[in-house]
Amino acid sequence: MKIGLFFGSFNPIHVGHLIIANTMATATDLEQVWLVVSPQNPFKKNKSLLHEFDRFDLVERAIADNSLLKATDLEFHMPRPSYTIDTLIRIQEKFPQHTFRLIMGEDNLAQFPNWKNHDKILEYVGLYVYPRPSAAAHAFGSHPAVRMVPAPLLDISATYIREAIRAGRSIRYLVPDAVEEMIVRKKFYI
């Protein structure tokens, strides 16, 4: 199978992530998308980073009704911070029967040349990129290993959702109902 790996902090998962994952699984040649929850992005020092077990639970709740999407906690058992190349190698070793592509939002492309072994990532799996309104300029638009997937722009972020919660505003429709229910019940991000 050809599978898209969608890495993220998912702090928390929101409808933007779900639209991206579902678009990749239905409007491209990818047959499934696996959401890889990263314990620690090497570039992010976030005080409001929820424990990875809780972020993973929220992801599982969010995708429970979509058989094309799966969640994986593989990075929980790997060294921190979470370097994507190391995880890609581990996943390919574990699932030699599948081919993989790396999915990311366009905002990640500007910093991508600073990722560990980014050339190797391009060679190894290639990228499927979802456009993002806040994306800074980058030089990957016509790179042969990078596929820009045309799709509606989504001006929504986990930062906005955390701020809304802190300010006592509703996050209804920004996250699935089951995710909102758990965030409210467990008082996450307050």
Ligand SMILES: Nc1ncnc2c1ncn2[C@@H]1O[C@H](COP(=O)(O)OP(=O)(O)OP(=O)(O)O)[C@@H](O)[C@H]1O
């Ligand atoms: N609205 C969006 N449009 C395009 N890509 C997105 C969007 N939201 C998230 N992504 C992509 O999803 C992946 C995981 O992102 P992440 O979990 O950091 O979400 P985020 O909303 O950007 O979070 P934060 O606001 O905390 O930085 C990244 O590749 C990111 O580029």
Ligand SMILES: O=C(O)c1ccc[n+]([C@@H]2O[C@H](COP(=O)([O-])O)[C@@H](O)[C@H]2O)c1
């Ligand atoms: O491997 C790297 O050098 C690297 C540098 C920056 C980010 N990443 C990964 O990119 C993914 C997206 O991060 P985030 O926090 O924007 O969701 C997440 O899995 C990070 O571990 C990976």
